[in-house]
Amino acid sequence: MNHSTEGNWMYELMSRLYPICRSITGDGVRETLQIIQNHIPITIHEVATGTKVFDWEIPKEWNIIDAYILDEEGNKIIDFKDNNLHVVSYSIPVDKYVDLDELQQHLYSIEEQPDAIPYITSYYKERWGFCISHNQRKILKEGKYRVCIDSELKNGHLTYGELILPGNTEQEIFLSTYICHPSMANNELSGPVVTTFLAKWILSKPRKYTYRIIFIPETIGSITYLSKNLEKMKERVIAGFNLTCSGDERSYSYLPSRYGNTLADKVSLNVLKHKHPDYKRYSFLQRGSDERQYCSPGIDLPIVSIMRTKYGEYPEYHTSLDNLDLVTPNGLQGTYDVLKDCIELLEINEKYQSNCLGEPQLGKRGLYPTIGLKITPEEVKNIVNFLAYADGTNDLIDISNIINVPVSDLSPIIAKLYDLQLISEL
Amino acid sequence: MNHSTEGNWMYELMSRLYPICRSITGDGVRETLQIIQNHIPITIHEVATGTKVFDWEIPKEWNIIDAYILDEEGNKIIDFKDNNLHVVSYSIPVDKYVDLDELQQHLYSIEEQPDAIPYITSYYKERWGFCISHNQRKILKEGKYRVCIDSELKNGHLTYGELILPGNTEQEIFLSTYICHPSMANNELSGPVVTTFLAKWILSKPRKYTYRIIFIPETIGSITYLSKNLEKMKERVIAGFNLTCSGDERSYSYLPSRYGNTLADKVSLNVLKHKHPDYKRYSFLQRGSDERQYCSPGIDLPIVSIMRTKYGEYPEYHTSLDNLDLVTPNGLQGTYDVLKDCIELLEINEKYQSNCLGEPQLGKRGLYPTIGLKITPEEVKNIVNFLAYADGTNDLIDISNIINVPVSDLSPIIAKLYDLQLISEL
Amino acid sequence: MNHSTEGNWMYELMSRLYPICRSITGDGVRETLQIIQNHIPITIHEVATGTKVFDWEIPKEWNIIDAYILDEEGNKIIDFKDNNLHVVSYSIPVDKYVDLDELQQHLYSIEEQPDAIPYITSYYKERWGFCISHNQRKILKEGKYRVCIDSELKNGHLTYGELILPGNTEQEIFLSTYICHPSMANNELSGPVVTTFLAKWILSKPRKYTYRIIFIPETIGSITYLSKNLEKMKERVIAGFNLTCSGDERSYSYLPSRYGNTLADKVSLNVLKHKHPDYKRYSFLQRGSDERQYCSPGIDLPIVSIMRTKYGEYPEYHTSLDNLDLVTPNGLQGTYDVLKDCIELLEINEKYQSNCLGEPQLGKRGLYPTIGLKITPEEVKNIVNFLAYADGTNDLIDISNIINVPVSDLSPIIAKLYDLQLISEL
Incomplete structure (x- = not known):
């Protein structure tokens, strides 16, 4: 039985886009973006051949x-x-x-x-x-x-799609994927379809952060986009993800930012560690997609890649064998779910502080056994450990890492403690 | 043959206290503290039922x-x-x-x-x-x-004992143990008896630091004590120890402070590494005694637990099998000796600085062989290594850690170098 | 076949110096320095018996x-x-x-x-x-x-040789070796002969740094030299090497500075890691030569030892068996080459910064394949990885360490990028 609801929809969209001949410019890109527009309200931008973009120039169409x-x-x-x-x-x-x-x-x-x-x-x-x-x-x-x-x-244009979803703050979460590959599935139609459905989900929910989501040709597209938006992005983007190779079922992969020390790295590692502890961790030296631009000196955006099997690491890569058989609804769903977890975690990731000196008396609030037991129940341990590190220096991800409990187990605890006014957000 | 002089005395006191029925309040606590008063001049405090202590309230007696x-x-x-x-x-x-x-x-x-x-x-x-x-x-x-x-x-009182032993400075070393358990031996009468005899020894010697030593009921007692003394303690306490499970012979254990980075952690690790290198190192997540309060956010005292076999980690724990057969004079003596070493090390732990540029000429002072040898004697190595790191940035524990020589081997060297005016205290 | 050109010359000089009876003072030292003067223009200094040098005094000759x-x-x-x-x-x-x-x-x-x-x-x-x-x-x-x-x-003098080779800056690279041992080869004539030929090579080339090169008796000589030159050296010396045990073929060895965190440590580790990855890494606690003085508190010079087999670690050490059979032209050449690499790396070790935002378009400059390939050639990887970390925070050694490519492979890349104005020196 297949529980991958979004997975099936993503697979269907991928099948629809698969036959189109895309490149870094041209009508294939336009057609692809128009089909995506049927799902989410992206704006399509065109940049003319010959436009200077950093060290590059928009090529002929x-x-x-x-x-x-x-x-x-x-x-x-x-x-x-x-x-x-x-x-x-x-x-x-x-x-x-x-x-x-x-x-x-x-x-x-x-x-x-x-x-x-x-x-x-x-x-x-x-x-x-x-x-x-x-x-x-x-x-x-x-x-x-x-x-x-x-x-x-x-002479013509380079075409890309952009979707800005405003939140309660100007701070942004950034998603980038590329739409320049012809008929291949894992690398690359998986990225655009997962991104499309993540955008749909983000659209459907209240959000603290603004979301900047782009569908671009690789390399020249990210360079073009950065050349037009860098200043704003450096001010606003708190974490971003490059979506590529999101569709097979063989593994989960993480490729860090340049120094591996951004919020995007932190959230990815936390989610992957708990959800897919056997994920494969690459080095930035093994990069090969748009993090080459996003994480380059002077750009310095906090962006990582979370993938299924990484480009260059599977035999079908960049051949006709990277087809609709290689990618599955479950494979797409897996990436979608991890990214969703990352985004949800970013949305609730705050620094918390205990409102009591010493441990609060949990027993009188029904959070602690009233009878002294030899073994403390796991949830009680999680409560007291959360409170111990809710000292105003750690955010939720830090606490999850320190006490080694997935955020999914901490969220209900935080809700209770918050309701009981035992903790504050900083 | 048994060389545990204090061990025997401690065991004797424990046997005397064993039959008393203690709880977190009541006459059993009072009787216990009075017997301890026969050994050391503790002051007995009473806090009335209903008194608010942080998030808690003193319960009925x-x-x-x-x-x-x-x-x-x-x-x-x-x-x-x-x-x-x-x-x-x-x-x-x-x-x-x-x-x-x-x-x-x-x-x-x-x-x-x-x-x-x-x-x-x-x-x-x-x-x-x-x-x-x-x-x-x-x-x-x-x-x-x-x-x-x-x-x-x-309605009645919560009762605890307190002993302040003034030293040459207001800075304090803190010892805490609990007297709320009925007839059990390792957890818990071992802590109070070791603490009593450590207090006796501290009383008998000149001291730099002031000692704050308390005998309290667990949890409600530490919360009560902190609620009355926190400000002072945060200013003064440089290191403290929670004494519990101090009497069996199966192992030595160390449980760190919240971040494991206090002077109490540093001294404990140094002493245990050299004296009992096979000690068991727990995580703060495995805590279960009054460090839950002492190391909580906002309290942040530098306190660790050095134990024999830790609570919860031995089968007899919290049963009638934790009796006078489980605890031995040697077991008690072991904890006593480690704590004594820690306290002695804290008392002499200074930052030292070499008074010479380059190595001093040790030969003319009888500290270096006058004949060139293929192999340098161990004591000479210790002298030159001590001097190399006596650079004003390291305290004695740091130097012991860097050069991997127990402080017991360094103390006589320091005495000689100090007498020869080759080093200064900072 | 033996390619060790300098190795043979060094071995020849060593054979010439071998029979002389040297000690920490006396005519053997003078004769040794005069022979070295035939190769490089050292100045010979004499310091009178009885002169105070730090905690020491120049002994009788x-x-x-x-x-x-x-x-x-x-x-x-x-x-x-x-x-x-x-x-x-x-x-x-x-x-x-x-x-x-x-x-x-x-x-x-x-x-x-x-x-x-x-x-x-x-x-x-x-x-x-x-x-x-x-x-x-x-x-x-x-x-x-x-x-x-x-x-x-x-009453007489302590004698030592000194060579200052001015460079474009007052900042100095320091070489120290000792000439107080009688007829022994690895420890010690290998150091002076390798130092002599390194000085010859430094003399022959343009240089950014000033070089301070000394031939001294061990211990009393370094103390004497420091007592006369410390202030200047602390201001100027950026990295230094103690040359000893430089002539056998059994191994390469590295002995760090006091905290192992100086530029001398950094350059040595980088060169050895790539050139002789099986080198033996000692601790500062295993020191036994003039780093005892150079790295002592208050002196704090950035000095390490790069050796073949370390003193005290081979059976012939400090015996008549440490003779001309133990040391070989190849053995000497090995140390010479490593030191040369370290010096060359220090001379070019700058912080670099990419001049572009994003990756530069390497293809139009002939540095990138014009056809998209499944596998990126190694040199191209090195270029983009170099550029990624040329962010103004890393010097060349840092980048070599981060991207794990020897500097010898990076130098030609840097030259190209510099010529193309794609990078700047900071």
Whole structure:
């Protein structure tokens, strides 16, 4: 039986988005964002080709209609319509006859994964190329081939989506995910769909913090977004999450911020430790997504990645094998639940202070056994331990860490103690 | 052969105190403190029922004359005079006939320890009850029983003992122990008797620090005492020890202060590491005695517990099996010696500073071999290592920890270096 | 094949210095320094007997012409000319007949190393003595022996060599080695010869830092030198190395400063970790050379020892077995190379700061693959990781430690990034 309600909805949205050919710019991104707009009220922004963004410049916009390779007999041996991974992303248009030798210069395959079509990009150098399974490549015969890529590279825009959900304070929680990958599932459609459903849930609840949620192309998108929003974000963002590789079921992973010492790190480690104690902890040196920008010197945002199996760490990564079979409703639900826990914890994470000197008399308030027992019940231990460290220096996460009790077990205790006026928020 | 001189005296005092029925208030406490007064000049304080102490209130005073259960044949099957653990502490008076079913509602036994009478209290909720071995409980027959508890619960006082031994400074070392347990030995008469003999020894010697030594009922006693003395204690107490479970021979134990970072922690760890390196180190989360109050937020006193086998960690705990056979003169002597070492170390723990730049010429002062040897003698190593870290930043405990030499080996070195004017106290 | 160019030269110099009888004062020291002067322009300083140096006083100067023991038949059974270790260093003159019993009072041998002549000194207490192999001692017969030591102990000087090589700043790197040991090789001629050739190399290159290089007798020499130069050195020395035991091939060793937290410690650990990861790390408690003075309270210089096999840790130590066979050109070269690496690293160790917000666009500068690959090449990883931690808080050693890449791999990257104006020095 499958309890992953949101998981199923996320999987459904992912299946809807899967066939679209996305890249860092172009109509695939626009279509993707429009479909997401059916779920959450994102604003779509366009930034023109040639705009300077920090050390970078918005590249030309790329679109593709069709692409194929014909053999001498006119058979379509490679067809973009079968799988959009077949074309190197940002390939310039081409339509000509080449012999096998020349063709080979433009083919990409993986010898060790002979059934997989690799995912290859060439955003910043103009070239054309086809990606092909190694098995197919091996049986290509000498002869003339017609290679045709009906693409366009022209001045246009970089497109991204943004959703700001105001809370009671200007302080922000930031979610970032990327929508530049063509038909792949774990890396990457899992991130956008989990982010979409997290946004839906955030929309549905009262919130202390403002939420800044963006759907961008990787690297150039985060650089673009930062170049327009950095000052504000540095003032406001208290914690953020980069959402990627959120959909398989093999593991949970955590990749820290640059020094691993931000509130985002703290909340992630606390939630993962209690919920998925066997999670895999990576080093910032193993980063490879937009935390490269968010955590770079001068940017210094408090952002981590919580993933299922990390990019680069699973065999299907960046190939046609990273498909809808690899990702499951349960896999998506798992990331969704962890992120939800992190956000809920951030929302209630306060510094608490006991209102009494010494222990309060819990017995008269029904919180302590009236008969002296050899063994103290677990909840009573949690109450007195919470109170012992509610000394105004620790926030809830600190206390959970010190007394090694998950926040889910502490929340009801805090509610009781608060109602009894035994603790205050600082 | 037994070298435990004080151990024997302590054991003797414990045997004298053992039969008295103590509780958190009442004549048993008074009698206990009067016997201790025969050894050391404690002042006995009384605090009236109803007095507010922090979040608590002094309860009614409880006294008991007699208690028993008679069977249908008039046999006294349970007799308080045999063992004062037979009555739930703070039982209200009762004298009536009950059938077995009703009786069972008021009986306490331990199935896993069928020979043991458990120790049960109900200080803050009025009830009556008897404690009984499980073996005896199992053979109780249907029928009428007469239950009689000749006790009294009335406005009165909470009683405690206090001894202030002034030293050369107002700064204080604090010892606290509790005198609220009826006939049990390790937990608890061992604490009061070790404390009594430590006080005797402190009385007999010159001292830098003032000593504050109290004999109180657990929890309500420490709360009461703190409510009357907190301000002064926060200013003055540099280190303190909660004395409990000080008498068996199975282990040494250390339970830290709330953050484990006080002078009391530092001195305890240094002494135990060198004297009993196999001591057991507990976490503050495993606390269960008056450090619950002394180390609570806002109180924040530098207090630890050094014990033999910790409460809750030995099978006889809080049963009639925690008797005079469990505690030995050697066991008591062990705690006494460790506490004595801690106090002596606190008394001489200063920051030292070398008076020379570079190493002093030890050879001309007879502290260094005059002939160059392949291997440096241990004492010479200790001298040069002590001098190396006598840089004004480390106190004696720090140096002992850094160079890993017990203070007992450093004291004679310090004396020599001081006499030779090679070091100064800061 | 032996690639140790400097190693061979160092070994040659060591062989030239080996036969000279050195002590903490006297003509052997002068002759040694004069030979070193043939290589590098050291200044020779003399400090008169009786001069106060901190807690010490310059002792009388000691010189020796000859020494021997004759047996009854007039056979020279011990001859200083065979091995200058035969005489206890600083032996007073003697010429008399003694019987075997009296002779034994003045003999030193090592039972466990029966072939070795031990190295014995008595600088600060007047005595005479001979050092002898235990095998020879065992076959001494009863009878009269003539003992003759033609030495002189008189007011004179302590002699040391000093070389100051000015750099672009007044900040100094300090090298210290000792020239007070008679004919022994690892401990100690290896230190002076490695120091001599390091000085030659430093002379040959542009340098940011000033270099202070001294050749002194151990202990009394460092105390003397410090007493004359401490104020300046405390202001200027950023890192220093005590050179000793630099010539065998068995291991690399590191002995930290007093708290192990100086720049000298940091650079040594970084170089050793990458170059000789199996190096042996000692504690400051195991010190035995001039760091005893340099790192003492109030002196507090940032000085460590990088050694091959540490004094006291090899069987030949302080015996005639520590000879020219124990030390090799390769052994010397190894220490030379590590020290050279440390010095080079100190010379370039700056805090760097990325000039971009976010990652710079490395692709357009030829530093990043233009095609998206599944696996990032190592050099590219090193570039982006270097940039990530070039945040103005870390110096080059910190970054090397954080990203775990040897500085030798980072230097070319830094050069490129600097040329491209992507980073600045702080």
